[in-house]
Amino acid sequence: MLSIRNLHARADDMEILKGVNLEIPAGEVHALMGPNGSGKSTLAQIIAGREDFKVTAGEVRYRDIDLLELTPEQRAHEGVFLAFQYPVEIPGVNNVYLLKAALNAQRRHRGETELDAFEFLQLVREKMQLMQMDESFLNRGVNEDFSGGEKKRNEVLQMTILEPTLAVLDETDSGLDIDALKVVANGVNSLRDASRSMLLVTHYQRLLDYIEPDVVHVLADGKIVRSGGKELALELEERGYDWLQSGNAA
Amino acid sequence: MSNRDIEQLVARQYEHGFVTEIESVTLPPGIDEDVIRHISNMKGEPDFMLQWRLRAYRHWLTMTEPDWAQLNIAPIDYQGISYYSAPKSDEDRPKSLDEVDPKLLETYDKLGIPLHERAALAGVAVDAVFDSVSVATTFKEKLADAGVIFCSFSEAVRNHPELVEKHLGMVVPYTDNFFATLNSAVFTDGSFVFVPKGVRCPMELSTYFRINAANTGQFERTLIVAEEGSHVSYLEGCTAPMRDENQLHAAVVELVALDDAEIKYSTVQNWYPGDENGVGGIYNFVTKRGECRGKNAKISWTQVETGSAITWKYPSCILRGDNSVGEFYSVAVTNNLQQADTGTKMIHIGRNTSSTIVSKGISAGRAQNSYRGLVKVLPGAEYARNHAQCDSLLMGDRCGAHTFPYIEVANPTAKIEHEATTSKIGEDQLFYCRQRGISEEDAVNMIVNGFCKDVFRELPMEFAVEAQNLLNVSLEGAVG
Ligand SMILES: Nc1ncnc2c1ncn2[C@@H]1O[C@H](COP(=O)(O)OP(=O)(O)O)[C@@H](O)[C@H]1O
Numbered sequence A: 001m002l003s004i005r006n007l008h009a010r011a012d013d014m015e016i017l018k019g020v021n022l023e024i025p026a027g028e029v030h031a032l033m034g035p036n037g038s039g040k041s042t043l044a045q046i047i048a049g050r051e052d053f054k055v056t057a058g059e060v061r062y063r064d065i066d067l068l069e070l071t072p073e074q075r076a077h078e079g080v081f082l083a084f085q086y087p088v089e090i091p092g093v094n095n096v097y098l099l100k101a102a103l104n105a106q107r108r109h110r111g112e113t114e115l116d117a118f119e120f121l122q123l124v125r126e127k128m129q130l131m132q133m134d135e136s137f138l139n140r141g142v143n144e145d146f147s148g149g150e151k152k153r154n155e156v157l158q159m160t161i162l163e164p165t166l167a168v169l170d171e172t173d174s175g176l177d178i179d180a181l182k183v184v185a186n187g188v189n190s191l192r193d194a195s196r197s198m199l200l201v202t203h204y205q206r207l208l209d210y211i212e213p214d215v216v217h218v219l220a221d222g223k224i225v226r227s228g229g230k231e232l233a234l235e236l237e238e239r240g241y242d243w244l245q246s247g248n249a250a
Numbered sequence B: 001m002s003n004r005d006i007e008q009l010v011a012r013q014y015e016h017g018f019v020t021e022i023e024s025v026t027l028p029p030g031i032d033e034d035v036i037r038h039i040s041n042m043k044g045e046p047d048f049m050l051q052w053r054l055r056a057y058r059h060w061l062t063m064t065e066p067d068w069a070q071l072n073i074a075p076i077d078y079q080g081i082s083y084y085s086a087p088k089s090d091e092d093r094p095k096s097l098d099e100v101d102p103k104l105l106e107t108y109d110k111l112g113i114p115l116h117e118r119a120a121l122a123g124v125a126v127d128a129v130f131d132s133v134s135v136a137t138t139f140k141e142k143l144a145d146a147g148v149i150f151c152s153f154s155e156a157v158r159n160h161p162e163l164v165e166k167h168l169g170m171v172v173p174y175t176d177n178f179f180a181t182l183n184s185a186v187f188t189d190g191s192f193v194f195v196p197k198g199v200r201c202p203m204e205l206s207t208y209f210r211i212n213a214a215n216t217g218q219f220e221r222t223l224i225v226a227e228e229g230s231h232v233s234y235l236e237g238c239t240a241p242m243r244d245e246n247q248l249h250a251a252v253v254e255l256v257a258l259d260d261a262e263i264k265y266s267t268v269q270n271w272y273p274g275d276e277n278g279v280g281g282i283y284n285f286v287t288k289r290g291e292c293r294g295k296n297a298k299i300s301w302t303q304v305e306t307g308s309a310i311t312w313k314y315p316s317c318i319l320r321g322d323n324s325v326g327e328f329y330s331v332a333v334t335n336n337l338q339q340a341d342t343g344t345k346m347i348h349i350g351r352n353t354s355s356t357i358v359s360k361g362i363s364a365g366r367a368q369n370s371y372r373g374l375v376k377v378l379p380g381a382e383y384a385r386n387h388a389q390c391d392s393l394l395m396g397d398r399c400g401a402h403t404f405p406y407i408e409v410a411n412p413t414a415k416i417e418h419e420a421t422t423s424k425i426g427e428d429q430l431f432y433c434r435q436r437g438i439s440e441e442d443a444v445n446m447i448v449n450g451f452c453k454d455v456f457r458e459l460p461m462e463f464a465v466e467a468q469n470l471l472n473v474s475l476e477g478a479v480g
């Protein structure tokens, strides 16, 4: 389970997170909503180990490991996965090559044997079917000239292959049409089980129609200002964030 | 790079100086006509060769060193160089791999160099290298069966003087430039390849060459002639690090492709770049030029440059034949204090000639990396086409990348395209890979190799992998 206590973080001179508290027990899916610029991506990236942000107070523990002590790759080896809001392009590096290197690095860490090219391809093909992706994706550069929707699908494909135990998805639903949204939700749901924790950052209630969250949190100005059941998302959709902020401003 | 760094670099290099062991057959430092006569005599050359050397030498005396482009360079003392030293005798060489520096062997391992070649590359006395000798002999027979002449330049001068006399200096005349002219006067050895009409060379002239590459000397000369409809692929150098006591290397390579012939020339250059302060590195000033003399001829240069303190080279194509094709694919890596000024010249003379330039420069540390390219379209070159893509990748913020494209077009039907990009190895890219569980070092390697892919895929298969490893080794510790 993920446990974040009193997390304060800044970038440059600006304080972005101002005391975040969040607990996600194993097996639960939590949604994180909130206005633009409230710090959702910052939180997601700090969990994954981005060094641009300086944690000034608080702690992030996962399965009793102090995550803040680990490098990004060590966190990945512990099962942490971030589906990026803006997946980066890496020209000339094959998608399939990156993915195989990633999976085998993680397997090595866990003391499992590495997959050979054949076994790996079999696994990828199966997951690509689930994600309804064309095989031509495999040999394209990582995210190179992908459409916005293709990039998001690719993130979830990677997730289904790496099978993380803590998955953070940062606006993976943004920019998807309804069919793509269903596919992505399907991929995410395929991983849902009693051992996994997930954090879905989203602006839209519609994603939550397909991936039902156990808890919904609202982040505003660097703090969790409200947590509740899935009906909270519906309420937000109707009334907007102002309703919450005005109520909690003091 | 600051002036102070350069001064320090220069000062230290002089401390090390040029140390030449005096053996009976090694000439004392200095150059004059007697030295040239002596070289020619010692090699048993016919008179035409001596006369050609002397004409070059007399011309050289009238020349001044070129302006150093984007390079910072210490003056070279040409009278301080010994222009002939006999190859090391077997007694001076290691007897077996057990006597070779373990660090060197470790590098071979990282590069993935085949076991049977390691001894030869490490300079182990030849009769101890059973494997490679037998490999070489098999190759030699195969080539002879096909009618391909492939031998050292000295042998060619003695055994095929008519071919040498006919082609030597036709592409790079002895008056060409300061270093080429010096090379013409004093060159010691190199390779000669002749592929007769209609013959497709039965193998890559690479493995064989690598095994015999030891001791090529500082003034190397290579001539490759491909007759009508023939085809040859040649690989020079190797990924193994090369050390040499000679600081100055000034090689000349000439290629001639007749009608419908194709020459593919690949280079992997890994001369000692000096230590992280630039001490002891090699100056590599090379003149490489190919002429597509006949129609539909094709010459393709592929180079992976990771070594040398200073590299100055512009492999070029003269596209004389109608429909001829010139290509240049280059990866140049500079780290620490290395400097590279490299690029190509594509001279379009014939109709419908086309050229492609793909240049990838990678700089790390405090290194400077320049691409300098000329595309020239002469008045008669109807419908000439050129596409140039020059990309630079920077690692860290103390290095530099520069692009100097020169375009001269004298025919309005020409179509010339130039694209250039400069990017920093992205924190975003690194973080993305690391988030997936890939170590920082592996991530850098992956990103760099991706950047160079368009060039690597032009290399002969067996070398593509080694070249990738070479890049990884060259950039070890460049980030983080
Ligand atoms: N690397 C950074 N450096 C400086 N400021 C940043 C950086 N990343 C984000 N910010 C700022 O922090 C605030 C929160 O951003 P972000 O976490 O991306 O919000 P959200 O994902 O909720 O829209 C914004 O004001 C943003 O401009």
Ligand SMILES: [Mg+2]
Pocket: A040, A041, A042, A085, A170, A171
């Ligand atoms: Mg965001």
